[in-house]
């Protein structure tokens with residue numbers, strides 16, 4: 001599993017506490033990453049104790065973990081409702097005075113396209129994070145999942161938008177990261193993002209962009225695990 005920075009205890013606290021929101025009969029979106037993994041494991045424990053749930057994984061990694069811990073799986077097209085989605089984030093704007101409060105940047109694990117599909121479909125979307133993910137403003141590179149044939153034209157378009165794109169390289173093979181959907185990832189630096197809604201809509205309109213990692217107005221709450229407790233932000 002890809003493990004980002006941040007304390008394992010803090011991540012565990014956030015993940016395990018979010019899993020407490022899962023009720024009998026729920027369909028649950030299973031996000032991706034090292035923090036959500038704790039939630040998936042806790043849901044697996046609850047299933048072993050008799051809780052009846054069905055999970056919708058958002059990546060190869062979350063599917064494998066869900067199978068390992070015994071969570072019955074389903075798909076988005078086989079259900080009418082997704083009751084809850086639990087997912088991590090790479091950045092969470094944590095400033096109640098900002099219009100971007102609760103906006104996320106995701107896709108550090110290149111899973112943001114399926115994550116957005118499932119998180120947006122859920123009646124409630126809970127983010128799990130440790131304090132290293134919280135920021136006063138939206139400033140971090142935005143991952144774009146792009147069709148392989150489109151990577152250079154999308155990169156040109158990002159430069160037109162004053163962004164600085166770089167093709168994400170794989171760590172353990174020569175060449176680029178290939179997503180679970182067979183696409184590539186451009187990490188795009190835009191500096192501080194003052195109008196996330198506008199940038200999100202512009203990026204969505206670029207031909208060849210499958211999905212971007214800006215999650216605007218999607219999260220309902222963030223569980224922030226700390227060294228010795230838990231804080232909950234509601235949006």
Ligand SMILES: O=C[C@H](O)[C@H](O)[C@H](O)COP(=O)(O)O
Nearest residue numbers: 033034035088107108109111
């Ligand atoms: O593509 C990956 C996802 O958006 C993850 O949810 C995000 O990268 C956070 O992962 P972690 O909890 O490992 O920091």
